[in-house]
Amino acid sequence: MIRFVFAALLSVAAATAQAEVDIQEVTSPGGINAWLVEDHEIPFLALEIRIEGGASLDLAGKRGAANLMTGLLEEGSGEMDARAFQTAREGLAASFGFDNYDDSFSVSARVLTENRDEALALLRAALIDPTFDDDAVERVRAQVLSIIASDEKNPNRIAGAAFDAAAFGDHPYGSSLNGTAESVAALTRDDLITAHRNVLTRDRVYVGAVGDITAQELGVVLDDLLGDLPQSDAPLPEDVPFGLAGGVTVVPFETPQSVAYFGHQGLKRDDEDFFAAYILNTILGGGSFESRLMTEVREKRGLTYGVYTYLVPKDHAEMVIGSVASGNDRIGEAIAVIRDEWARIASDGVTADELSAAKTYLTGAYPLRFDGNAPIADILVGMQMTGLPPDYVINRNDYVNAVTLDEINRVAGELLRPDDLHFVVVGQPAGVENTN
Structure with missing residues (x-):
């Protein structure tokens, strides 16, 4: 029943168009910055987290590591395997989304106020302590390899890949963040741990929060959720000129x-x-x-x-x-x-x-x-x-x-x-x- 209540609350929220919003700039006790729009009419919080870097932080010869790592974040953490994690998330009527882009890693979280602490603790476990167990790695690897194989038969994907490769060469922009069949097949668990450490870093975090939470409460949430992420030590790539002539x-x-x-x-x-x-x-x-x-x-x-x-x-x-x-x-x-x-x-x-x-x-x-x-x-x-x-x-x-x-x-x-x-x-x- 709680899942249906959550869906109804989302519908109500989406029906309220807002031309102007009152943005508060929040800094947690631990120094994490965020922007907040308080809305206490609905017992619901939306969090959007971006971390600068994303797939551009793939190491040489490890293309696709950040993407594969991202796909594994809901596949178990701590003592939970993938099924236990999904069962816990569904029981809390929480929604988590993880994605990887050329320049950023993203987290989208939607939680009910009554379950906020438990839901965000579960999210923290996914972010801080993913298991990367062998069965999950092979299952998600197979999914990525299937996507790569499909893209190789899709004219739109082929055109985009050829354009990027010609424009940017060896720069990360010049290849698909999915990696190649060869690079993904060769990725090890250690490569995923390295990608996790390089991509999920505290000093490159940006946060947007909207919903039923105060600035003081948000500060505590940020430190609990993100405070144990490491500082970055992987450099961002250099700027690259567009390399195609007419x-x-x-x-x-x-x-x-x-x-x-x-x-x-x-x-x-x-x-x-x-x-x-x-x-x-x-x-x-x-x-x-x-x-x-x-x-x-x-x-x-x-x-x-x-x-x-x-x-x-x-x-x-x-x-x-x-x-x-x-x-x-x-x-x-x-x-x-x-x-x-x-x-x-x-x-x-x-x-x-x-x-x-x-x-x-x-x-x-x-x-x-x-x-x-x-x-x-x-x-x-x-x-x-x-x-x-x-x-x-x-x-x-x-x-x-x-x-x-x-x-x-x-x-x-x-x-x-x-x-x-x-x-x-x-x-x-x-x-x-x-x-x-």
Whole structure:
């Protein structure tokens, strides 16, 4: 019954949209920092924890170690095996999620107030004292190897992997965080223990907390939960330049539809032009059916179901990238249209109407992100990691509205470089050839 109560509380929380939040900056007695939004209407707490580093901390020859380690954190800790751990978590109606990214390791926790201490003690055991027993290691290893094998047959995954490898080479960004079949098969329990020690470190922690807890209570929770993590001794990777020049790389693959990834150098998240670039990307291809690329490639010519672009400011590299899929006989035309539109918006800019529509869309959509404790906690931790101040949630739409037409068109000319666009095409594209 308690699981159904928990689900109902989550639904109530998600139904409450919040345009503004009251953020408290909390420092635990042990010196761990967090941002907190108190909400005592529902007996429920959402915690989002990020630790800087993630898969980028894989040691040479050990690619995939951080990912495999992350997959084992709910597979037993202390005296509990995987089944005992899952049974205990379910009995407390708690939800834990662990994930691994290029630049961070993440923990998502959802707990009821009445079970908070027991649930967070269980979470602590997973974080501090995972068992990595042989049966669990082999079971999760097999799952990872299955994912790797599946990715090797997926045109989208092949395109992304080829693009990253060409752009970043031996840097961690140049290979999948899953590792290869060979590297994952060779990982030992000692490798997982090393990855755990390198990835889960106290001094690189960021925390967002939302729900039924006070600042004083949160401080105690943080020290109990994270205080025994080690200090970091594994260095973060160096910054890496985007290593692809303009051109086309074709990766032959038997499929009736080709997939293309494309992009070039981008800009950092803390660049003073980021807001202008963010709006520009929305107009160019940022997910809306009203974007320039969607209009030109899909609506006018019927070359694809979708074409999208993204700003990707990683911790150690920045990109503007995009993706499109089309029939083998039409992908060449789709690429040409994308290049032409990239050049046109770079040289001619956007219109006042396009800028106004993009601002309306972005400012209207922003409050909808605050649709419950968990999404707000995720926003809080993301703000901290990108160096944004607490009042950003109040002022963000003002930053968007402050971008002028002259500013966005200047940024379009500086950011978008059609001659630097590189396309990686996976399939059997008619009339498209390697230019490397």
